Amino acid sequence: MCSEAQGLTGWNVALKVSTAAPAKINLWLDVLGKRPDGYHEISTLMLPLKDVCDRVDVELKEAGFTVRCDHPKVPADDENIALKAARAYFEVAGWTGGAYVRIAKNIPVAAGLGGGSSDAGAVLRLLNRLSTRPLPEPELRGLAARLGADVPFFITPRPALATGIGEKLQPVEGLPEYPVLLVKPPVSVSTAWVYGRIKLTRGTRRIRIPTLSARPWDLTAVMENDLEPVALEAFPVVGHIMGWLLGRAGVRGVRMSGSGPTVFAIFRSFEDAEKAGFEARNAWPECWVRVSRTCAASDFLSG
Numbered sequence: 001m002c003s004e005a006q007g008l009t010g011w012n013v014a015l016k017v018s019t020a021a022p023a024k025i026n027l028w029l030d031v032l033g034k035r036p037d038g039y040h041e042i043s044t045l046m047l048p049l050k051d052v053c054d055r056v057d058v059e060l061k062e063a064g065f066t067v068r069c070d071h072p073k074v075p076a077d078d079e080n081i082a083l084k085a086a087r088a089y090f091e092v093a094g095w096t097g098g099a100y101v102r103i104a105k106n107i108p109v110a111a112g113l114g115g116g117s118s119d120a121g122a123v124l125r126l127l128n129r130l131s132t133r134p135l136p137e138p139e140l141r142g143l144a145a146r147l148g149a150d151v152p153f154f155i156t157p158r159p160a161l162a163t164g165i166g167e168k169l170q171p172v173e174g175l176p177e178y179p180v181l182l183v184k185p186p187v188s189v190s191t192a193w194v195y196g197r198i199k200l201t202r203g204t205r206r207i208r209i210p211t212l213s214a215r216p217w218d219l220t221a222v223m224e225n226d227l228e229p230v231a232l233e234a235f236p237v238v239g240h241i242m243g244w245l246l247g248r249a250g251v252r253g254v255r256m257s258g259s260g261p262t263v264f265a266i267f268r269s270f271e272d273a274e275k276a277g278f279e280a281r282n283a284w285p286e287c288w289v290r291v292s293r294t295c296a297a298s299d300f301l302s303g
């Protein structure tokens, strides 16, 4: 790579960059209505998880776009949303050249944890940091929204109220780092399939932020997910896991994350979450089980 090529491409010096791409949970998810474009208006509080993260590397190349991922269910071609993000960024930035994207997968796939969207957000974050003319945040968010409803949240993962189809973000400060136990049954649920079967019963958006800010541990008062009934009917195991988690010592609230099937439980303390995690591995040996915590601020701005 010669310097005039860098001048032409608009890149800074670094040619290989890397960052963590966190999973997310939805503390609540209201579906408010269906839009003419087929997407649904939602209002959801999204919380990134501190240590359930993919690792995303981006290497700039003279030409060509390729992706490698160590998970058999993740596309290794142009269908990979992280590669779509790289192509889209180069096009908008007017860059020549290409990119090699490498993903080390730790977030379960099609789990309701935003794994693919997080990888795409990480690629946009990395490329924008490399640029000699970074895109302003609103333009970057618009590019992200064209890739997927969840992607704008993952450009700067931090607690935020997401509205619209998920692309309008209002950061929420001052929340605790909640201890979380995640249990994912061995079923794959498509987001489109769940949204396609939802019965729209909620008329207006409930205002929950003041309640949560006043009483951040009174979680049952705010935790809801309008996508749950569709997933519970199709996959009763999701309901069985939710019922089991509600019986654990120190539990503060249980919900399905996003379009599922992952169920998450928030606990009074990290010790309670770890104890429940140990019990879950014995009670649900066929499930993916992780103990984590939500992030109070964006731990992902730096790298």
Ligand SMILES: C[C@@](CO)(OP(=O)(O)O)[C@H](O)COP(=O)(O)OP(=O)(O)OC[C@H]1O[C@@H](n2ccc(N)nc2=O)[C@H](O)[C@@H]1O
Pocket: 026, 029, 038, 039, 040, 041, 042, 044, 111, 112, 113, 114, 115, 117, 147, 148, 149, 150, 151, 164, 165, 166, 191, 192, 193, 195, 196, 257, 258, 259, 260
């Ligand atoms: C449900 C949520 C909650 O955070 O997350 P996941 O469970 O996927 O992690 C999101 O709304 C998922 O966003 P995302 O995963 O980006 O969905 P997209 O790929 O954009 O959309 C997949 C399909 O879901 C439907 N969809 C998605 C978002 C939305 N607000 N309304 C919709 O109707 C559309 O049919 C769309 O074609």
Ligand SMILES: Nc1ncnc2c1ncn2[C@@H]1O[C@H](COP(=O)(O)OP(=O)(O)O)[C@@H](O)[C@H]1O
Pocket: 073, 074, 075, 079, 080, 081, 082, 103, 108, 109, 110, 111, 112, 113, 114, 115, 116, 117, 119, 120, 191, 258, 259, 260
């Ligand atoms: N980088 C990626 N990581 C995970 N899934 C991806 C990726 N790129 C494309 N996909 C596709 O997106 C689908 C949704 O995956 P994912 O984003 O993990 O689900 P969810 O939005 O429920 O968390 C998967 O079935 C997979 O085929």
